[in-house]
Amino acid sequence: MNLLDIVLALPLIGFLIMLVLPKGSASKLKNFALGFSVIVFGVSLGLAGAALQRPAAMTWVTDVAWISTPAIRYHVGIDGVSLWLVLLSTFLTPISILLSFSYIKDRVKEFYAFLLLLEFGLIGVFISLDFFLFYVFWEVCLVPMYFLIGIWGHDRRIYAAVKFFIYTMVGSVLMLAAILYLYGKAGTFDYPALLTMMQSGKLTLTHVEETLLFLAFFLAFAIKVPLFPLHTWLPDAHVEAPTAGSVMLAAVMLKMGTYGILRFCLPMFPVAVKENSGWIITLALIGIVYGALVALVQPNMKKLVAYSSVSHLGFVVLGLFCGNQWGLDGAVYQMLNHGISTGALFMLVGFLYERQHSLEIKDYGGVATPAPWLSTVFLVTTLASIGMPALNNFVGEFLVLQGATQANVWWAVIAATGVILSACYMLWMYQRTFYGETPESVAHHVHDMTAREWLCITPLLALMLWMGIYTQTFLPSIGASNKVILDRTQTTSAPLRVAAPVVPAAEAANHGN
Amino acid sequence: MATNFFPSNADMLKFLPETVLTLAGTLLLLVEGFKKERDSRTGVAMFTLLAIVAAMGASVVAYQNPGLAFSNMVISDGFAAFFRVVAYVVGIFTVLCSMNYLEREKAHTGEFYILLLFSLAGQGIMASANELMMVFIGLEVSSIASYILAGYLRDDKRSNESSLKYFLLGSFATAFLLYGVAWIYGMTGSTNLGEIRTALSSGAPSSIMVPAAAALILVGFAFKISAAPFQAWAPDVYQGAPAPVAGFLSAGPKAAAFAIFLRVFLTAFDPLAAKFAPVLWMMALATMIVGNFAALWQNNIKRMLGYSSIAHAGYVLVAVTTHSTMGTAAAMFYLAAYALMNYGAFAIVTHVAGDGEKHVTVDDLKGLSQRQPAVAALLTIFMLSLIGVPLTAGFFGKFYIFKAAIEGKFVWLTALGLLNSAVAAYYYLRVLVVMYMHEPETTEHPEEIPGGVKLTMWVTAAATLVLGIFPGIVLDLANQFAVLGK
Numbered sequence: 001m002n003l004l005d006i007v008l009a010l011p012l013i014g015f016l017i018m019l020v021l022p023k024g025s026a027s028k029l030k031n032f033a034l035g036f037s038v039i040v041f042g043v044s045l046g047l048a049g050a051a052l053q054r055p056a057a058m059t060w061v062t063d064v065a066w067i068s069t070p071a072i073r074y075h076v077g078i079d080g081v082s083l084w085l086v087l088l089s090t091f092l093t094p095i096s097i098l099l100s101f102s103y104i105k106d107r108v109k110e111f112y113a114f115l116l117l118l119e120f121g122l123i124g125v126f127i128s129l130d131f132f133l134f135y136v137f138w139e140v141c142l143v144p145m146y147f148l149i150g151i152w153g154h155d156r157r158i159y160a161a162v163k164f165f166i167y168t169m170v171g172s173v174l175m176l177a178a179i180l181y182l183y184g185k186a187g188t189f190d191y192p193a194l195l196t197m198m199q200s201g202k203l204t205l206t207h208v209e210e211t212l213l214f215l216a217f218f219l220a221f222a223i224k225v226p227l228f229p230l231h232t233w234l235p236d237a238h239v240e241a242p243t244a245g246s247v248m249l250a251a252v253m254l255k256m257g258t259y260g261i262l263r264f265c266l267p268m269f270p271v272a273v274k275e276n277s278g279w280i281i282t283l284a285l286i287g288i289v290y291g292a293l294v295a296l297v298q299p300n301m302k303k304l305v306a307y308s309s310v311s312h313l314g315f316v317v318l319g320l321f322c323g324n325q326w327g328l329d330g331a332v333y334q335m336l337n338h339g340i341s342t343g344a345l346f347m348l349v350g351f352l353y354e355r356q357h358s359l360e361i362k363d364y365g366g367v368a369t370p371a372p373w374l375s376t377v378f379l380v381t382t383l384a385s386i387g388m389p390a391l392n393n394f395v396g397e398f399l400v401l402q403g404a405t406q407a408n409v410w411w412a413v414i415a416a417t418g419v420i421l422s423a424c425y426m427l428w429m430y431q432r433t434f435y436g437e438t439p440e441s442v443a444h445h446v447h448d449m450t451a452r453e454w455l456c457i458t459p460l461l462a463l464m465l466w467m468g469i470y471t472q473t474f475l476p477s478i479g480a481s482n483k484v485i486l487d488r489t490q491t492t493s494a495p496l497r498v499a500a501p502v503v504p505a506a507e508a509a510n511h512g513n
Numbered sequence: 514m515a516t517n518f519f520p521s522n523a524d525m526l527k528f529l530p531e532t533v534l535t536l537a538g539t540l541l542l543l544v545e546g547f548k549k550e551r552d553s554r555t556g557v558a559m560f561t562l563l564a565i566v567a568a569m570g571a572s573v574v575a576y577q578n579p580g581l582a583f584s585n586m587v588i589s590d591g592f593a594a595f596f597r598v599v600a601y602v603v604g605i606f607t608v609l610c611s612m613n614y615l616e617r618e619k620a621h622t623g624e625f626y627i628l629l630l631f632s633l634a635g636q637g638i639m640a641s642a643n644e645l646m647m648v649f650i651g652l653e654v655s656s657i658a659s660y661i662l663a664g665y666l667r668d669d670k671r672s673n674e675s676s677l678k679y680f681l682l683g684s685f686a687t688a689f690l691l692y693g694v695a696w697i698y699g700m701t702g703s704t705n706l707g708e709i710r711t712a713l714s715s716g717a718p719s720s721i722m723v724p725a726a727a728a729l730i731l732v733g734f735a736f737k738i739s740a741a742p743f744q745a746w747a748p749d750v751y752q753g754a755p756a757p758v759a760g761f762l763s764a765g766p767k768a769a770a771f772a773i774f775l776r777v778f779l780t781a782f783d784p785l786a787a788k789f790a791p792v793l794w795m796m797a798l799a800t801m802i803v804g805n806f807a808a809l810w811q812n813n814i815k816r817m818l819g820y821s822s823i824a825h826a827g828y829v830l831v832a833v834t835t836h837s838t839m840g841t842a843a844a845m846f847y848l849a850a851y852a853l854m855n856y857g858a859f860a861i862v863t864h865v866a867g868d869g870e871k872h873v874t875v876d877d878l879k880g881l882s883q884r885q886p887a888v889a890a891l892l893t894i895f896m897l898s899l900i901g902v903p904l905t906a907g908f909f910g911k912f913y914i915f916k917a918a919i920e921g922k923f924v925w926l927t928a929l930g931l932l933n934s935a936v937a938a939y940y941y942l943r944v945l946v947v948m949y950m951h952e953p954e955t956t957e958h959p960e961e962i963p964g965g966v967k968l969t970m971w972v973t974a975a976a977t978l979v980l981g982i983f984p985g986i987v988l989d990l991a992n993q994f995a996v997l998g999k
Binding site: 136 | 902920932939983
């Protein structure tokens with residue numbers, strides 16, 4: 001049992017303790033949840049040392065048998081990419097807990113218990129190296145988020161929660177079929193073992209098999225990302241979720257999809273990735289522009305931020321399928337950036353909602369007068385989100401665009417319009433909300449930041465600056481991990497392409513059309 | 514052998530569980546005659562529990578004396594022991610949940626327990642039959658007792674309807690089965706599973722009558738396991754039967770019917786496997802689709818669970834379709850897991866339904882999480898397990914079934930089956946929605962949960978989780994016992 005196992009086990013222990021704690025005192029429950037999650041974060045920081053030294057390989061590995069027949073192993077480990085995603089989860093959980101202190105008034109115990117269960121599932125997804133284990137955590141995440149949206153959400157919460165659950169479930173059952181199929185061929189669920197078998201030629205997939213398996217995995221991940229046109233669950237889920245739910249959903253849960261593509265789809269199915277990247281990138285580009293255009297016309301702040309997520313995640317997918325180091329690094333960096341800045345945006349929108357009890361932009365105006373600090377913080381976050389240099393998103397977007405330019409300059413041109421549009425919709429929203437006349441109700445209700453709110457937002461602001469200015473903390477380890485994935489994609493695809501009658505088959509199909 | 518009318522002791526040991534149950538049932542029948550209507554039946558219930566536990570011990574004894582008995586009519590093997598124990602466990606839960614229920618519905622007479630014991634004996638015979646006549650006898654003993662149990666609340670119209678439907682359709686099914694048995698006997702000259710297999714694989718009777726006879730027997734079994742298109746009785750029967758009985762019917766007799774289905778088709782009709790694969794394939798898919806899609810529209814929880822039990826029979830049929838040892842093991846594990854989670858759900862329905870089963874619509878569960886948080890939490894576990902969310906027994910069962918299907922090259926059936934389970938998520942989630950996301954409509958103080966129901970709830974929930982995290986406990990046994998004697 002090493003540190004990583006402890007980091008994984010702690011949230012589950014916290015969840016179980018929460019269940020048996022007496023319901024009576026809300027403040028005790030809150031403080032316990034906060035204290036516990038801060039400890040989890042503290043412990044998880046200990047992972048960084050070893051993982052950053054050898055980011056290209058898996059560290060903190062535990063590999064023990066769990067179920068004997070079929071052979072299912074508890075196999076976990078982290079590399080330079082998953083380290084940051086684990087830290088993102090453990091970092092945002094205490095913040096989500098803290099920011100809910102005044103927002104959540106009923107069923108306090110269950111709320112924080114579910115947040116801890118969600119943290120358990122998220123960490124598990126990012127560290128699993130056994131497909132069965134991965135699937136287990138993938139689904140475990142679903143249940144607490146379903147309840148978070150369904151119980152503590154806004155008016156249409158039930159519709160949103162069920163839609164969220166069913167959408168994800170449809171994708172994930174197909175992934176389960178693919179996992180089972182791989183097991184049928186290879187006789188193992190162990191991911192590194194599968195990769196080794198593929199590399200050594202012990203496990204070969206026909207062209208059709210590879211394509212179908214890739215699509216099965218990709219569909220599950222694409223729904224989670226969400227890639228246009230599978231994104232329709234996202235605005236509903238985001239708008240209806242309570243603030244902490246939106247933050248966790250946007251900041252961490254969406255990354256499950258892009259992480260899955262990076263970790264599993266790219267290395268396992270290099271040929272299928274090459275062949276399918278055309279339409280996937282097209283969808284990603286549509287998502288970038290479409291998400292931005294829809295965000296432009298949203299009267300509801302949360303919905304606006306939700307659609308901006310569709311647009312931002314389009315960048316991530318674009319980067320992942322560029323097929324070069326720039327693109328991959330940018331995609332991972334953008335995953336983290338989006339977690340920080342969109343998480344912060346949802347949090348700030350939540351702060352406004354707690355004051356004015358409205359998410360409609362038209363109910364605000366001139367907020368800068370009664371709440372100057374709040375508007376300053378909001379402005380910094382807005383600028384980060386639209387990719388202002390020296391703030392975090394700029395780095396990620398720059399890298400992705402660089403990668404896209406290398407692959408196909410038109411991709412970069414179209415994607416860049418997304419950056420421009422993001423400035424339009426974000427700044428326009430900012431202007432309508434914070435400047436202009438201050439209506440009576442705003443002046444009356446909207447007060448400036450409280451100490452607790454400062455405590456929530458400051459770490460995020462610090463990270464926006466840190467990630468925007470000193471990328472050396474993050475990029476070398478991300479790059480080293482990505483290089484392993486990229487090498488695999490390129491070395492295996494070349495001989496396979498020659499060996500398999502891929503091109504004639506594809507041509508014949510085209511001819512037929 | 515035929516000259517010896519007195520079975521040897523070794524033979525008796527292989528038949529011990531049924532002997533125990535029959536003797537206990539007969540004894541209670543005698544005692545009941547001396548009881549007045551108002552007398553307490555707690556003693557009877559306790560004695561029944563004891564008898565079932567003894568039968569469980571007897572199944573272990575039978576398992577330790579493997580082999581054929583009574584001129585090859587009965588077989589004692591791990592497979593039989595497994596299904597006996599599953600049926601007996603369900604029987605124990607039924608007794609625990611019924612004691613208070615029958616009191617509440619003012620129908621607390623000893624016959625209930627006697628019929629239950631006989632029904633369990635019939636299921637034991639089904640699990641250990643090695644002979645088509647024994648199959649018939651086991652099926653009839655189990656079914657006739659169940660018909661009466663389904664209509665046990667004789668002043669209740671729905672209960673009567675349930676019983677009558679179950680009886681009429683069940684009789685049809687048995688008639689089909691018996692007709693098929695007669696044909697088989699006519700063509701192979703035997704009703705012994707092993708001998709039929711030998712006759713069929715030597716290819717002697719090559720006429721079209723053989724698959725036709727097997728098809729008749731298949732129809733009989735399909736009725737009993739509620740497979741489409743012979744599923745129509747299930748929702749009506751489950752809705753009308755007393756809740757503890759509905760739970761029993763969905764878990765015990767169904768598992769036993771699957772046991773005999775598997776044994777007959779994997780031994781006697783093994784040579785016909787290729788012919789029946791497409792039929793079973795279609796049947797499995799149709800059963801899943803009919804069950805899941807019909808369940809989407811249900812408002813009555815018992816009826817919804819009835820359709821859900823059809824869908825789950827479909828999943829098990831996927832395992833049967835694979836015609837492999839692993840498929841058999843998967844079916845065994847799934848039936849055990851299903852018995853636990855579904856009985857748990859029915860135990861909770863028994864409790865929340867209240868006097869005269871008035872509160873059985875989904876909306877009656879509104880706000881349950883606030884009125885009775887523990888009950889809501891346990892029902893959540895059962896629902897998640899029925900959906901097939903990981904870390905529950907239901908997930909692992911489904912996982913293992915579809916793993917067997919993939920390995921049997923049934924890729925499309927797997928994909929369609931898994932998509933079906935995503936559809937199913939919708940109606941199970943509705944239960945969670947009303948429990949957690951709606952405010953309670955009544956301010957009535959919740960009734961206290963009777964001890965037996967409480968015990969059943971907690972034990973089934975704990976077992977559902979334990980089997981989800983450590984499936985090996987049951988799965989290893991299933992894998993070991995799934996090899997049917999050739």
